[in-house]
Amino acid sequence: MKRLNEIIPKGFIYNYNKTKDGVYYTIMSSNGWALGTIYFYFDDATTLYLAGLSVEELHRGCGLATKILDIFEEFGTEAGCKCLRLEAEKDSWVQDWYTRRGFVEHPSEYAILNHIFPDETEIWMKKELKQNNKDGFKD
C-alpha cells in the first residue's frame, strides 16, 4: 500500500495538521508556497470523506484541484476504501465538475446516522473507487 507522501506528483510538497477527527492537508510548490488545501477523514474503513477543497486564487484554473482529487482518489484506493464522499454546492459548476469525474448525488449513511444534513444549497456526492484485485490489476 502506498502512503500519501508517495502519491504526491513531482514538483510538489505537502504539509498536514492532524485534528482529533481528521487531517488538514496543504499542497505546496517545491519552494513552499501553499497552493491548495483539503480536509479529509475516514468515517470507517470503507469511506474517505473530503471537505473544504480550495485552491489559492492566483493559481486557479491550472489543474491543481484536479491533481488534488487525483491524489485522494489514489490514496483512498490504496487505503482500501470503497468510495469517496464530499459535499458540493447544488447546481454549481463544481457539482458539474464532480459529476464529470464520476461522482453521483448520494446521501451519506454516516451523515444520516449522525443527523448531519447539508443545507438546501449543498448536496452529498459519492464516487465508487476501483479496488486492486489480488493480481494487482484494477477491477
Ligand SMILES: CC(C)(COP(=O)(O)OP(=O)(O)OC[C@H]1O[C@@H](n2cnc3c(N)ncnc32)[C@H](O)[C@@H]1OP(=O)(O)O)[C@@H](O)C(=O)NCCC(=O)NCCS
Ligand atoms: C473549486 C476549486 C477548488 C477548483 O480549483 P482549480 O484548481 O481552479 O480547478 P481545476 O483547474 O483543476 O479545474 C477543475 C475543473 O473545473 C473547471 N473549472 C475550473 N474553474 C472553473 C470556473 N470558474 N467555472 C467553471 N468551470 C471551472 C475546469 O475546466 C476543470 O474541468 P475539467 O476537468 O472538466 O476540464 C477552486 O475554484 C476554489 O478553490 N474555489 C473556492 C472554494 C470552493 O468552491 N471549493 C469547492 C468545495 S466543494
